[in-house]
Amino acid sequence: MTGFQNQVLSAATAGFLAHWCYFVHGEHDLQAAHIAQTHIVLCILVAGAKGYVEGLTFSNACRETMTLAAIYVGIMMTSIAVYRLFFSPLRRFPGSFSWKLSKLSHVWSMTKPDNFKVLERERQKYGDIVRTGPNEITLFTVEAFHQVYNSQSNCTKSPYYDLLQPMESLDTTRDPAMHTRRRKIWDQFFSVRCKPTPALSLEKQEGLVYSYGDKLVAAIEKRVNEPLDVSDWFEYYTFDLMGQFGMGFDFGLLEGQPNDIHHLYHIAHRNLGPIGAAPWMKHLMMSIPYIERLRSYRLFLQWTTNLLQNKIESKSEIKDVLGYVVEDARRNGGFQAEWRFMMGDLALLIAAGSDPMRLALTNIFYYLVVYPEHLRQVRNELAQIDWRDYKALARLDHLSAVIYETLRLNPPVPAAGLRITPPEGLTLSTAHIPGGTTVLVPQYSLFRGKYALAPPNRLSASLFQPPNLCTASLNEELTRLSVSDPRNFAQPNDFLPERFTTRPELILDEDAYMPWSAGKGQCIGKKLSLLEIRVAVAAVVTRFDVGFAPGEDGTRMFAETVDYFTSTPGPLRLVFKEREAKREAM
Incomplete structure (x- = not known):
């Protein structure tokens, strides 16, 4: 030889x-x-x-x-x-051949960023337990959700949460002790009454939300009778509010001021999203200087660094979440030691502080146009109260039901939350998942039935346009996709807010509804998000009539929804008109 x-x-x-x-x-x-x-x-x-x-x-x-x-x-x-x-210990679990070989197949499928639909299609092929990676199992049952995410679960966060390293935030830290510590920092702002500093409680911040609701109404007033992409304008509302609540920074988007960081965030989010299925790709690419795909991410990091530095140097009174984060670093370890956590929490504020509410509001107005009877019921409720009294607004049953049903059909985090099973594995009623396996339970699939990959069957006429908006081919597709598997919700693909009020029998499993997740990972911003959503809906529907713009039917909003951890809706063009000053009949 x-x-x-x-x-x-x-x-x-x-x-x-x-x-x-x-x-x-x-x-x-x-x-x-x-x-x-x-x-x-x-x-x-x-x-x-x-x-x-x-x-x-x-x-x-x-x-x-x-x-x-x-x-x-x-x-x-x-x-x-x-x-x-x-x-592999997972060799007997069903799944696509290419996905068993490599997560690069998943990355490739994410070139069209609809991960929740991709996973739902895998479920349709293989059932409730699907191998979606060399060491990954996706589960589609309520039992699995609570075993993976509840407070007693021994599952831990997966390497996906290292995607933004060296930044580390409340949401991305994989250390349970660190998560507990950082959650206490955020709790100081997000508690209802905020005992240490009651002036900063959510209860005292309601006026700020109402002021931005007025700004949203003012922006729409300037554009009445014109097609308006509400997906953009609801984002301006939520992004501006996030800036104020989170970092004391006014982006000015509702006033029509262009903002580079808003644009940069979207580019960075879009470029990072597909490689989230294989986090090693990001860590590898970040080591390559001047790689164009991550240029926007680097610029975004530079902006957050400058903002954080200014926050530290200002030493101003604490009025926002970032103020609590900076003050905690000042008292515990110093800014250098805590820098990656401060950067991570700032990035979390931007990523999670706007997208979920934008998605909810855009979808809510789609449903209110498609189902005008629910718009009438919401308006009738609002007419009975002073909607600028948030305590009264929060007690409106049908408005809350509309919000909850929208979140059921379109969860803000439809297919995220990767976890690793403990060494002893995870035992379900139908299978045992080996220890050390990455697992995921997509909310989108739990909340809907099988084949729920399109808008509801009912695409009614706009208030201002004739009913023939839906093409024959789209109608055929909707009919084909209307088959459902109602294990958790009766008529799971239909918009039925009554399931949360007068028809509770439509909820077959109460444990199946958890749009804010569960356990230690439950969304800390739940109360704030509901405050923002309720105020925006009340402000707009009491002031304007609303309908589809010419040629609009909502198809693009669903088809172009982007799912990168949090999801963002596609465009939805509506027309707002001055509302007649009279109370509508029931």
Whole structure:
């Protein structure tokens, strides 16, 4: 056997051992850049040794080194593929062949960013327990949801939550003790009465929300009788409010002021979203200077750094969430030690402080146009109270039911929350999931029935337009997709707010409804989000009549919904008109 043949054998052996001695054990996402750099250095050293020891020319040394590298990688990848298909503890679970081999297949499917629909299609093919990755199982039952996410669960957060490293936030920290500590910081602002500083409680912030509701109405007044993409304008409302509540910063979007960070956030969100299925890709790309895909993310980080630095230097009175975060860092460890947590919490404010309410409001107005009887009921309730009294507003049953039903049909976090099962695994009534497995339970699929991938069947006429908005082909598709599997909710794909008021029998399993998640990970901003949504709905529907713009039927809003952890709706063009000053009949 020649020397080069021995080298080939050594490369093949090294590839096999690299898999079985290293890659098959533990997590390696955060080390992706280091792993790549180590292999590049080894290739350079091998090429140098070939030139120096064997006397090869530069081109021959490089050619032989590349051959050995290809053999090393080929054997390693073959070993990984064989293991995942035939030896993995998950080998008996059904799922797509390509997804069993690599999460890159999931990344590819996310080129059209509708992850909740992608997972629902997998459910339709394979059932309630689906292998959606080499070491990932997606579950579609209420039992699984509560076992994975409730307060007693021993499941822990997956490497997905390292996506924004080195930033680490209340939501992304994988350390339970750190999560508890940081939640106490946020609780100071999000508690209803905020005992340590009652002037900063949500109860005292209602006036600010109402003032932004007035700004939203003023913006619409300037555009009455014109097609208006409410998906954008509801985002301006929620983004401006997030700026004030979260960091004491007025973005001015409702006043029509362009804002670079708003635009930059969307680009960064869109570029990072697809690679969330394989977090190692982000960590690898961040190690490559000037990579264009992450340029917007780097600029976003620079903006947040500058804002945080200004917040620290201002030493102003605490009036927002970021103020609590900065003050905690000042008292515990100092700014340098706490910098990654401050940056992470600031990024969390921007990501989670606007998108969920934007989605809810856009969908609510879609349903109020499609189902005008519910709009009439909401208006009749509002006519009985002073809607600027939030305590009275929060007690309106039908308004709350409309909100809850909208969140059921369109959950703000439809397919996120990856967890890792404890060493003993997770035992369900129908299966046992091995320990160390990444698991997910998508809310979208729990709240709906099977085949719920399109708008409701009822696409009624706009208040201002004739009813023939839906094409024949779309009607056929809606009919085909109307088959449902009502295990948790009767008529699961229909908009029926009465299930939360007068027809509770439409809820077949009360444990199935948890739009704010459950357990320790339950959304801390629930009360604030409901405050923002109720005020915006009340402010707009008491002032304007609303209907679809010419040619609009809501199809794009559903079809172009983007799902990257939180989801954002597609465009919805509505027309607002001055409302007649009279109370509508029942």
